Amino acid sequence: MFDTPKSKSNDLETIARSGGAFRRMAARVPTYLTDVRENPAWLPMFLLARTMPFRKAHWLTAKPVRSTDDATPSMFGNLQAEAIATELRRTGIFAGLTLPAPIREEIARFGRETPCFGNFERKVEFLADEHADAERRFGRTILSGHHFERVLQCDAALAVQRDPLLLNVARHYLGGQATLITTRTWWSFPTKSASEADLSRASFKFHFDLDDWRMLKFFFYLTDVDADAGPHVYVRGSHNRRRVKHQLTLLVGHPADEVLGFYGEDSAITMIGNAGTGFVEDPFGFHMGTLAKQSPRLMMEVGFGVSKPSNRRYHGEPVVR
Known part of the structure; x- marks a missing residue:
């Protein structure tokens, strides 16, 4: 599935990519400083949650799940939260969620009819169907389009984030203090003009998320994804073991050959499915989005964590100077 570079020239490319990664990290310093001012507890999480000893220690603070008699039906049928949590502990991912057609269609319609923001920039605003025109108009490559807080205007999206199964799974996996922290929808666009710099700024390399000490993310495809x-x-399996090298660096993104060389190529699972396909994962495990080559992808995410969420900005949005 992935080519494994072995030449010295590729080693030099890796060094070059690392330099670019450090430049991107430096550009994020204003965002990091704002995060610390808003929530001083963010800094120790950011520095220590990447290490397995501190993560395991933090898991010991998980509160027991309270028994509940809530009989609210789930749009996902009779799936058992405990069984899903057990599979998550074993592999880090569970596939088998399907959005009801009316819910999927309403969110997809919202995604098409609501302007998105390209590459996380609020000045780059356009409708998904106008992507090619937007690239010409703004004179830049546009790989993604996020709706940010506008997703809260979509009743179907709110119905998904409030579904009892999602919270029950989160609490059985993360502990009783699990709470909703993020809901987002975004487009991934195919483009013919993407440079290496464009790709490196996106999520097209294996990485892990460090938004909280413990997290769980539900993903749903709203378009067919092949x-x-x-x-x-x-x-x-990469959610519960980690190469020492990957624990002692501030970088969260790593080349595919390096990741799969340690965890094994057969450990990588590619999620393909029709519109409505859903899955849930522990995002501390290595994951990535691949480049859309032929058709755009619309996706929804509902995330749970154990810390106070930021009310200042939305997923991936930098601090605006």
Whole structure:
């Protein structure tokens, strides 16, 4: 599935990519400083949650799940939260969620009819169907389009984030203090003009998330996703063990050959499915989005964590100077 570079020239490319990664990290310093001012507890999380000893220690603070008699039906049928949590502990990912057609269609319509913001920039605003025109108009490559807080205007999206199964799974996996922290929808667009710099700024390399000490993310495809539509890839088992090298660096993104060389190529699972396909994963495990080659991908995410969420900005949005 992935080519493994072995030449010295590729080693030099890796060094070059690392330099670019450090420049990107430096550009994020204003965002990091704002995060610390808003929530001083963010800094120790950011520095220590990448290490397995501190993560395991934090898991010991998980509160027991309270028994509940809530009989509210789930749109996902009779799936058992405890069984899903057990599979998550084993592999880090569970596939088998399907959005009801009316819910999927309403969110997809919202995604088409609501302007999105390209590459996380609020000045780059356009409708998904106008992507090619937007690239010409703004004179830049546009790989993604996020709706940010506008997703809260979509009743179907709110129905998904409030579904009792999602919270029950989160609490059985993360502990009783699990709470909703993020809901987002975004487009991934195919483009013919993407440079290496564009790709390196996106999530097209294996990485892990450090938004909280413990997290769980539900993903739903709102368009059909095949191998050419930017499918999500997850490395099974990488959520509960970590190469020492990957614990002692501030970088969260790493080349595919380096990741799969340690965890095994057969550990990577590519999520392909029709519109409505859903899955849930522990995002501390290595994962990535692949480049949409032929058709755009619309996706929804509902995330749970154990810390106070930021009310200042939305997923991936930098601090605006």
